[in-house]
Amino acid sequence: MSSSPAVSATPGVGKWKKTLGEGLYTANPITRQILGICSTLAVTNRVDKALVMGAGLIFVTGLSNLFLSLLRKLIPNRIRMIAEMAVVSTFVIVIDQFLRGFYWDISRQLGPYVALIITNCIVMGRAEAFALSNPPLLSLLDGVANATGYALMLAIVGVFRELLGSGSILGITLLSPTWYVKNQLLVLAPGAFFALGLLLCVFNLINPPTAPETKK
Amino acid sequence: MNITPVWAIFIGSIFTNNILFASFLGMCSFLVCSSKIDTALGLGSAVVFVMFCTTMLNYLIYYYLLVPLKLEFLGFMIFIAVIAAFVQFVEMFVERFSPDLYYALGIFLPLITVNCAILGAALFMVIRKYNFVQSTFYGLGAGLGWAMAIALMAGLREKMGYANVPTPLRGTAVIMMVAGVIAMAFMGFAGMLNIQ
Amino acid sequence: MKDNTRIIVFTVVLAVICALLLAGSTIFTAPYRQANEKAEEVRTFLSVLGAPVQGVSDSRELLAMFNREVRVKTLGSLTLYEYLPESGKSDMPAAVAVPFTGMGLWGPIKGVLALQSDLRTIKTINFYQQEETPGLGGEIGADWFRKQFENKQILSADGQAGFRVLKPGGQTGPTEVDGISGATMTSQRVGLMLDNLAKSIAEERNAYVQ
Numbered sequence: 178m179s180s181s182p183a184v185s186a187t188p189g190v191g192k193w194k195k196t197l198g199e200g201l202y203t204a205n206p207i208t209r210q211i212l213g214i215c216s217t218l219a220v221t222n223r224v225d226k227a228l229v230m231g232a233g234l235i236f237v238t239g240l241s242n243l244f245l246s247l248l249r250k251l252i253p254n255r256i257r258m259i260a261e262m263a264v265v266s267t268f269v270i271v272i273d274q275f276l277r278g279f280y281w282d283i284s285r286q287l288g289p290y291v292a293l294i295i296t297n298c299i300v301m302g303r304a305e306a307f308a309l310s311n312p313p314l315l316s317l318l319d320g321v322a323n324a325t326g327y328a329l330m331l332a333i334v335g336v337f338r339e340l341l342g343s344g345s346i347l348g349i350t351l352l353s354p355t356w357y358v359k360n361q362l363l364v365l366a367p368g369a370f371f372a373l374g375l376l377l378c379v380f381n382l383i384n385p386p387t388a389p390e391t392k393k
Numbered sequence: 394m395n396i397t398p399v400w401a402i403f404i405g406s407i408f409t410n411n412i413l414f415a416s417f418l419g420m421c422s423f424l425v426c427s428s429k430i431d432t433a434l435g436l437g438s439a440v441v442f443v444m445f446c447t448t449m450l451n452y453l454i455y456y457y458l459l460v461p462l463k464l465e466f467l468g469f470m471i472f473i474a475v476i477a478a479f480v481q482f483v484e485m486f487v488e489r490f491s492p493d494l495y496y497a498l499g500i501f502l503p504l505i506t507v508n509c510a511i512l513g514a515a516l517f518m519v520i521r522k523y524n525f526v527q528s529t530f531y532g533l534g535a536g537l538g539w540a541m542a543i544a545l546m547a548g549l550r551e552k553m554g555y556a557n558v559p560t561p562l563r564g565t566a567v568i569m570m571v572a573g574v575i576a577m578a579f580m581g582f583a584g585m586l587n588i589q
Numbered sequence: 590m591k592d593n594t595r596i597i598v599f600t601v602v603l604a605v606i607c608a609l610l611l612a613g614s615t616i617f618t619a620p621y622r623q624a625n626e627k628a629e630e631v632r633t634f635l636s637v638l639g640a641p642v643q644g645v646s647d648s649r650e651l652l653a654m655f656n657r658e659v660r661v662k663t664l665g666s667l668t669l670y671e672y673l674p675e676s677g678k679s680d681m682p683a684a685v686a687v688p689f690t691g692m693g694l695w696g697p698i699k700g701v702l703a704l705q706s707d708l709r710t711i712k713t714i715n716f717y718q719q720e721e722t723p724g725l726g727g728e729i730g731a732d733w734f735r736k737q738f739e740n741k742q743i744l745s746a747d748g749q750a751g752f753r754v755l756k757p758g759g760q761t762g763p764t765e766v767d768g769i770s771g772a773t774m775t776s777q778r779v780g781l782m783l784d785n786l787a788k789s790i791a792e793e794r795n796a797y798v799q
Contacts, residue, residue, distance in 0.1 A: 211565050213421075214417075214424065215417050215419070215509045216417075218417035219416065219417045258477075259477070262474070262477065263470070266469055266473060269469060270466055270470060289513060289516035289520060292468075292469045292512070292516050293516070295469055295470075295473055295512065296507050296508070296509040296512050298507065301507060362577075366417070367573040367574070367576040367577040369417065369576075370569045370572040371569070371570060371573040374565075374566045374567070374570040374573065375566075377564075377565055377566035377569065378561045378562050378566040381561040381562070381563075381564075381566060385561075386564075
């Protein structure tokens with residue numbers, strides 16, 4: 178499982194910038210790769226949930242990418258998937274324990290969605306696609322960049338849904354109930370779908386996909 | 394101890410608490426593969442089977458192994474391991490005894506392992522403190538609800554092939570809008586049951 | 590064979606590393622987590638009894654407050670939580686809380702009702718667990734709905750036990766509150782729940798009130 182010749186042990190600055198840019202924008206996990214949708218829909222009805230979920234994913238993706246990249250030459254091919262799952266689950270459990278100990282309220286709000294980071298396609302996706310064939314620090318950056326791109330989208334949708342749906346951001350009421358009628362639908366399940374659809378639409382307008390959409 | 398009656402859990406998990414339209418689980422695998430009703434139904438049936446069996450298995454392992462040993466925190470890891478192992482086992486079994494079925498469903502099986510809905514069902518079972526019978530019917534109902542949801546969406550997607558979708562909305566965006574409308578419709582099922 | 594040995598060695602090493610990480614994080618967070626879980630239970634009772642829990646986020650403080658100032662008593666089939674604040678000198682509880690559970694529209698509804706020491710006048714109510722539709726049935730958690738309960742009674746003037754949740758818009762008597770418009774079913778179920786609660790409290794009340 179050796180790295181391709183183009184990726185040397187100390188990749189040039191260009192590679193770093195490319196990895197960062199891809200994770201954050203050009204190959205953003207949510208708007209371009211369409212991964213991690215489940216949690217996006219679930220946790221964006223409040224900004225604090227969205228931010229904590231984003232931070233959690235940065236932690237898990239970054240560390241699991243780093244760890245797997247360090248091990249990439251040692252992992253026997255037959256148990257590759259199992260090893261990935263073990264590493265990812267370990268980090269997810271660690272972050273879940275941490276949240277339950279120190280951020281109990283948010284942990285309750287997020288409920289099962291912290292554990293569902295294990296099945297979040299972004300984490301496994303980056304592990305397979307990047308960490309196993311790239312040096313550790315670059316993999317760490319890739320993991321963090323992708324997760325940050327995800328967190329940004331989560332924050333945007335979260336602000337949209339909470340502001341228009343409850344009139345507040347982070348619990349602080351910004352649109353006073355005296356004149357603003359809360360759009361409750363945005364806080365509920367259908368609103369999640371609509372908000373995400375709108376986000377994808379806006380991003381398609383700003384940055385149209387270059388390849389034609391195939392059988393989607 | 395959850396006081397909700399079993400039949401309410403079953404019907405609820407299909408309609409009012411649909412694991413896809415209310416809890417958003419299982420969107421990824423759906424988006425990737427089902428643009429036709431046939432594939433959607435194939436994936437759906439596979440998920441029903443896996444969800445039904447693994448929810449029961451996970452219940453037994455959680456309450457008879459992890460809890461007595463005070464290892465509940467390993468729950469997530471054990472659940473996903475059980476699901477992966479079960480799917481692997483089913484794959485081998487199907488390949489051996491029914492090659493036709495294997496070729497039809499084969500590509501779905503690896504996808505099922507990372508399907509958030511299956512892990513999600515196990516997690517909800519623990520959070521809502523269902524007992525064994527409740528968990529069994531919950532697993533079955535959630536699977537059926539999911540299968541129905543993706544069959545609905547696949548059918549609509551097929552129809553949309555003939556529609557003139559505006560360019561920025563093409564692809565996932567319009568699916569999301571459609572899902573939102575269906576989610577609204579499913580919310581209307583609330584109150585359908587008369588639970589005392 | 591060498592391949593298999595490699596797999597086994599790798600698995601064992603990976604398992605050990607993961608186990609260490611997991612054990613470490615679990616043991617480190619254990620006291621905080623357990624305190625949080627217990628505090629979760631007692632916070633609801635403390636807040637409904639009127640104890641000053643607003644700014645308190647430290648779980649251990651909450652638990653200490655609960656152990657100091659709340660006395661748990663069984664009365665027939667009911668469990669009562671009596672609040673005896675340190676500031677008050679008398680032996681009469683400032684408030685008595687009674688937990689209740691019932692079936693809502695989407696799932697179980699759990700709450701706590703706080704009464705005066707006469708076990709008749711309501712101080713406040715808290716629905717701490719419910720899965721009703723936010724904005725409709727979910728409004729049972731909203732301040733406006735809960736405020737209605739203040740000073741309502743679970744026994745009418747002529748001694749009839751019961752409580753009703755009415756369709757909004759009319760007059761409400763001392764044993765009645767307005768329901769939520771647009772959430773008829775949730776309102777009905779909550780009404781039923783509270784009516785049953787009122788009747789069970791009334792049954793045991795004579796044994797309690799001296």
